[in-house]
Amino acid sequence: MVKRIVANIQTDDLSKADEFYHRILGLELLMDHGWIRTFGNDETAKVQISFAVQGGNDTEVPDLSIEVDEVNQVYEQMKASGFEITYDITDEDWGVRRFFVRDPFGKIVNILSH
Template identity: 50%
Template sequence: MTVLRIVPNLAVTSISATREFYIDLFGLEVVMDHGWIATLASEQSALVQLSLATEGGSGTPVPDVSIEVDDVDDIYQRAQSTGYDIVYELTDEPWGVRRFYVRDPDGKLLNVLTHVR
């Protein structure tokens, strides 16, 4: 048996508002929309992963979703300029990631990160 993918399902109050947040900030594209559920994706492939945590590291809460990007500084600047709710400032963590936390329109806590190479 092989797990092919794991998809987080986020409960939202407004698909359109939350969809626009993820499109604007992360450049995701709508690949399915049935009105009651919309799926956003990028063309990139990733390993199947599931993280289990008691904290988010550095004393932060466990985020709802972690999103790895190729340029966290660019996404951080876009989040700031758009006025999104940044709840943990851009930080270089001792375990080798550069990250920040932002809330989506429904209050989901996102850990946006880049691995420091």
């Protein structure tokens, strides 16, 4: 039985995660061994992994999807911090409000609220 799934993103500079994942998204630093940093929180969530031929509405498939409480607030913080928005904030037909943003490692992140 799978207990959790962890995303691992290769980087030469661990500190690049601090503003995007810690300051804006509010994830806590859970582990730092010098060669790997893990951010997270105490929320309980379902274990999920998705496979897609497109990202919905003919967008590219994002590397990660992160659900947040206040998508509009996170959108404004990402823009103000200069992160590239690759798909503007949109209310989708399937009941989510979302946007895509490029993280400091070049990954496309789908930020959404239901």
